[in-house]
Amino acid sequence: MSTNDMDGTDQIRERDYTGAKLGMWLFLFTEVLLFFGPFLLYSVYRYRFGADFHGASRELDLFIGSVNTAILLTSSLTMALSISAMQKGSKGLSVALLFITIALGGVFLANKYQEWMSKIGHGIYPNSQTLLGQSRGRVLFFGLYFFMTGLHGLHVLAGMVVLAFAAVLVITEKITPSDPIKLENAGLYWHLVDVIWIYLFPLFYLVT
């Protein structure tokens, strides 16, 4: 017979664990590429308007940014623990950890909202008179800031919805210790949201 590496047969059709993982990773790859565009724009404009980016970056609230980073990293931990709990068979603990993860995501968004509001309060938002009166580099920095953190915020929100669905599926026994793939994939998505923030944080808050 053949030296085929993966003889796909119909037995694995019903519960193709590797296939589901592969599909999820491909999807995450497309998400990374979605952010690739704005990251590319950021690098080009930062190169052109280095001084403006430097100055504007200092005006962002480093404290809230750091707290949010800590929150999101912790939420990734609770997510990973939730999957471990499921694999070890403790359904209740897994659900509890999922809810903690969702709550941490909510806190992250609340902080982000505060941060946006304070900027908007100072008249710094896209197309505002104040901002348009400033240098072009600052317009672009804050344009990218609002766009990229906004896009990321939408992903956090989407991730929270996904995790909520996962929690429901765990409670209704659609996700079980022997078939945890949906929870694992939800976790992968959450980690992706976290990883993107890990890049956004230094680019906007730290690199001055």
Next chain:
Amino acid sequence: MAETLKWNSSGAESFYRTGRGLFSWIFTVDHKRIGILYLCSILSLFVLGVSFGFLMRLELITRPGPFIMSAQTYNSIFTLHGVIMLFLFIIPATPSVFGNFFLPIMIGARDVSFPKLNILSWWFYVAGASIAIYSLVSGWAPPDTGWTFYAPYSLRTGTNVTLGLLAVFVLGLSSILTGINFVTTTHRLRAPGMSWRRLPLFVWTLYATAWVQIIATPVLGVTFVLVMMERVFGIGIFDPAKGGDPIMYQHLFWIYSHPAVYIMILPGMGVISEILPVFSRRTVFGYSAIVYSSLGIAGVGSLVWGHHMFISGYSYTAGVLFSFFTFMVAIPSAIKVFNWVGTMYKGSIKLDPPFLYALAFIFLFSIGGLTGLILGTLSVNVHLHDTYFVVGHFHYVKFGGGGFAFFAGLHYWFPKMFGRLYNKARATVAWFFLFIGFNMLYFPMFILGYEGMPRRYYNYLPQYHGLQVVSIVGSWILVAGLILMFGNLVYALFKGEKAGVNPWGGETLEWRIPSPPPAENFERIPVIEHRPYEYK
């Protein structure tokens, strides 16, 4: 043939009979039904796109105009012709119709890896198409930017650009989901013995295409979101008045849209690679060369986007590099052409309609490819940029290539998909009309462009009138050919003779199961013992 129905009993019921009513179709998860759904929706939009193209040509019959429409309408019509033909017809056509229908069958599987995701991607397609049509009839006027949506005009125009962009974004989701599904399916669901080197070539090209869909589409998606945000909130990223750079828009747009050209052509090349061996009764010449050139096209094709921007004012070095890569990508394309011709050499050729369409593909694609090299030359490009030469070139590649491959596939797989045979003589007449009409329509464009006629112009100098009329008459012949072709197929749908299991004598798996195939395709999963196209 004793082994014709090796993996099915002869009494298996066709997938058309597994359910009745609208809901059994729009909520189906059967890859074959989804293929048929795509066929119907894509062809409806193709008719719309053809009508726009036809009207646009017709307008130019008098100068200075207006003949049948105003200049503003003309701008909208060429924009919508482009958006519909590219995003709604040629990008999804071959992968979504034939890919969905035949990928699982050709690798010996019962369905794709994620059947629910598959129907979801059709819904996204319908949603995208609906938004595109809505952008036609709502608001002040339909988009008038050209299908490229170049900034800064796309940021300023009062037409329905935001809706148009949203439509393409949603279509992108559909494309990405299909890509993810096909890559996973090809990796995971191959039948026992179906090793990578035994995959039919159509599967290989679908696989390469799926990767391009996955890699390129998100970038276009986010770029269009940025333009939408720009229009709604004025963030300034592409707006030169606020420090943004429209050239960055062009880069991000073509980073997707050039690879998208290969999304359009690669699966078509796969279709041709299926058809030629069957009608030449010979094993395909250079299986590995075709496989590696497909992957090569997908790879190098991702590095040539800058050849759309030679005169945009970016750096000279970038221009030289992009020109170099553009010449490079011609190599795998040419390898394929040589392999196809090599397959026919000393074959026992049968001039059936699918084969004729395949021949037309090779001829037209070669012209399209070679004129691409002319355009890829830096100095010549300065003269030819944004002229009819470019329009002629990409119609030869996308319509002469991608479009004719789709028609070839339609004629090749029609008996399998619908279980009926069409009238071959009429199909051949239609093919002849299409071929003549096509060349009359688009070949004069090369001359017009060389003489300096710019693309997208509503009016033109008197010396271009003669060739414009030739081109317009060509469009009438082409449309007549299309009506004949579809008329013949629709007639066959109801009145055609019943097709047997294997009307063409094909060797790939789809010709081993009933026409039309039963639900789940195979009663027993086949075991593959040799490579495809083994003609004794």
